[in-house]
Amino acid sequence: MSKPITLYSHATGPNPWKVAIILEELKVPYTTKFMDMADLKKPPFEALCPNGRVPVIEDPNTGITLWESGAIIEYLVQTYDTKAAFTYTSSPERFYVSQWLHFQMSGQGPYFGQGAWFSRFHEESLPSAKKRYFDQIKRVFYVLNKALEGKQWLVGEKCTVADLSFVTWDMMVPFIFGDDAGSLELEKNYPNYFAWNKRLLERPAVKKIAKDKTEASASH
Template structure:
């Protein structure tokens, strides 16, 4: 019997929920452990995640402790998706899959995060920074839109961890743009991206995790 994986999480952060989607999709038992920001920055958490951020997983089935959401997702797929239901294990698809996970980690996550910070959190309003990172959100979506022309998913003919890794940051776009959301019309400007995102959002597991996140936010985790 598979023992539950511990998922260190935070209600507001999109990256732990990205991992939760993969755990749910693969039917891997897990126990979320919510930390506040102060707890992340001190012992004992720093012993398992020197970066002081979430997510981190502790897997009692293998003895592995791992941080960085992209690495965690690839680990979960390689360790538990033995039938390739949500991933690819042969060339060239496994490399294309990794390519898009790296793109998500290096482009979507950092740029969307900076857009969030300067538009909604930073104590000073810096229009040039906000404009820059809003433009980067649009650029990332334009890249995905081009790739998805004539395709339903990023790799092969099925939804995979490559696709699902983008979901939770995209959820934040309306909040990030706030009063300026009128300048961002994904359905009109990025129709391939928009249709793909709608397919991902319609998945029962994604809907469950979105609900779980809303409940966590409500309870103050």
């Protein structure tokens, strides 16, 4: 039995919860340390992550400290998914898993994040910036919807870390779009994407993390 990994997290931010889902799916023991945003960009946290963001993991079993959620997911899979239950060892499948993980990290996370910024946090209303990111988010729905035509999962016949990596940002859609969320008509406009996201949300590990996140948001 391995010693628990420490996951540095934040109550509402989706990126650490993405890592929590992978830890749950892999049944790797972990403990969560919730950070205040105000403590991220100064010592002692900066010594763990010079970028001053969460997630960060510390794994006492290997001595590694790691940040950037995509790199953490790759580490967890390579270290703890010894039977490749959530990835592939074959080619080209393992490269396709990597491709989708990179797309999530560069194509989904940053655009959804900026969409949230300009719809919720920016100090002035900038409709053109909001439109730019909302359009890009719709583009991500379109890409996923097209890739999932006639398929249950992004790569091969099973759920992999590529699929799981998208779900916590997808959970943020109502928050990002607010009153505009209904006009997305996700089920009608992106049916493959919609069914896939529903499939992900029904997984016990994803359900547990959705519940943990709701509870953490209420108490932190």
